[in-house]
Amino acid sequence: METLPIGDFAARSGVAPSALRYYEREGLIRSTRTTGNQRRYLRSELRRVAFIKIAQQVGVSLEEIRDALAELPENRTPTKADWARLSAHWRRKLEERIAIMERLRDQLTGCIGCGCLSLQRCNLINPADRLAARGSGPQMIINPPS
Amino acid sequence: METLPIGDFAARSGVAPSALRYYEREGLIRSTRTTGNQRRYLRSELRRVAFIKIAQQVGVSLEEIRDALAELPENRTPTKADWARLSAHWRRKLEERIAIMERLRDQLTGCIGCGCLSLQRCNLINPADRLAARGSGPQMIINPPS
DNA sequence: CCTTGAGTTGAAGTGAACTTCAAGTTGCAG
DNA sequence: CTGCAACTTGAAGTTCACTTCAACTCAAGG
Structure with missing residues (x-):
C-alpha cells in the first residue's frame, strides 16, 4: 500500500x-516504519489529521479529540460509515457551540448597552448548555463553581 | 466614588x-490604590472584565482584547455609546465566526463521508473569510501560507 | 492595641500544543 | 558508491493565560 514520508504527509x-x-506521541495518529525506522503514513491518516484540525477549530482539546478518534476501528482502515458516525457526533457539538455564539451575538450589544454586563444576572453568563471553548481560560463563565 | 477591593471585585x-x-499587568484593566497600596476597582471595570470574558469565549486572545479595549476613552468612564461601538465591532467578528462554524457544520459530514477531507480541495479548508480561532494552534488551516 | 484575614510583590510553576536544537541515521539521485 | 536532503531521537525552549508560593504589609473588628 502506498505510503507517504513525513515531509510529504506534512x-x-x-x-x-x-x-x-507530537500527535503520534499523544496517540492521535499512527504511522508504520521503514526498515530504517523512518515514518510512512497511509493516505487514510490524512482524514484523521483533517478531523483533528476541524475539531480544533471548534475549540476541542487534543485530549478530547484523541478520545473521539479512539472510537474508530483499530484493526482496519476506517470506512466512510465510521467517519460518518464520528462526524455526526461532532456535528452536534458544533451545533451546540453555534447556538451559544448566536445567543452571545443576539445579546452582546443589548447587554453592554444596558449595563447589565455586571455578570450577575445577564444571560450571557452561565448558560446552562455551554460547551467548553477551551480547556484553560476563564472556566467560571462557562463552567460556574458548584 | 465607590470602589471594590480585589476580593469583592473578583x-x-x-x-x-x-x-x-495579571490582566492589570497586561494592561487590560485598571485600578486605583489606597494609601496602603491596595487595589480598588471602579464598578465600571466590571464591564471591562465582562467584555474580556465574552471575547475570550469567541476565541480572541488577550492581546487582541487589549487592543480593542484601548479604543475606549482613557480619561473618562466609558459611556453606553462607547461600549455599544465596541460591541458592534465584536458582533461582526462573532458573526463571521458563526458563519464559519455553520459552513463547517453543513459540510462536515459530507466531506468526511466523501473522502474529500484530504484537505486539498475541500472548502472546509482555507475559507477566505476566516477568523482566527486561537493565537496558537494549526494556523495553516485558517491562515494558509502565502 | 492586637490579631487575623485580605492584600502586596516578584519569581517560579503549570498545562496545552507545539517548535527548536543537537547529534546522529537513512534513502535516493547522480 | 557517494553525497546530501530528509529523516530519527530526546531534551529543552516557547507562548498563552494563568496559578502558586514566600515573604511581607494593610485594615478592621473586638
Whole structure:
C-alpha cells in the first residue's frame, strides 16, 4: 500500500512534521516504519489529521479529540460509515457551540448597552448548555463553581 | 466614588484575584490604590472584565482584547455609546465566526463521508473569510501560507 | 492595641500544543 | 558508491493565560 514520508504527509495535511510527531506521541495518529525506522503514513491518516484540525477549530482539546478518534476501528482502515458516525457526533457539538455564539451575538450589544454586563444576572453568563471553548481560560463563565 | 477591593471585585466578576492582577499587568484593566497600596476597582471595570470574558469565549486572545479595549476613552468612564461601538465591532467578528462554524457544520459530514477531507480541495479548508480561532494552534488551516 | 484575614510583590510553576536544537541515521539521485 | 536532503531521537525552549508560593504589609473588628 502506498505510503507517504513525513515531509510529504506534512505538506499534504498542512501540519508541520514536528506537530505530526507530537500527535503520534499523544496517540492521535499512527504511522508504520521503514526498515530504517523512518515514518510512512497511509493516505487514510490524512482524514484523521483533517478531523483533528476541524475539531480544533471548534475549540476541542487534543485530549478530547484523541478520545473521539479512539472510537474508530483499530484493526482496519476506517470506512466512510465510521467517519460518518464520528462526524455526526461532532456535528452536534458544533451545533451546540453555534447556538451559544448566536445567543452571545443576539445579546452582546443589548447587554453592554444596558449595563447589565455586571455578570450577575445577564444571560450571557452561565448558560446552562455551554460547551467548553477551551480547556484553560476563564472556566467560571462557562463552567460556574458548584 | 465607590470602589471594590480585589476580593469583592473578583467575586462579582467571577475572575480570580490572580487573574485580575495579571490582566492589570497586561494592561487590560485598571485600578486605583489606597494609601496602603491596595487595589480598588471602579464598578465600571466590571464591564471591562465582562467584555474580556465574552471575547475570550469567541476565541480572541488577550492581546487582541487589549487592543480593542484601548479604543475606549482613557480619561473618562466609558459611556453606553462607547461600549455599544465596541460591541458592534465584536458582533461582526462573532458573526463571521458563526458563519464559519455553520459552513463547517453543513459540510462536515459530507466531506468526511466523501473522502474529500484530504484537505486539498475541500472548502472546509482555507475559507477566505476566516477568523482566527486561537493565537496558537494549526494556523495553516485558517491562515494558509502565502 | 492586637490579631487575623485580605492584600502586596516578584519569581517560579503549570498545562496545552507545539517548535527548536543537537547529534546522529537513512534513502535516493547522480 | 557517494553525497546530501530528509529523516530519527530526546531534551529543552516557547507562548498563552494563568496559578502558586514566600515573604511581607494593610485594615478592621473586638
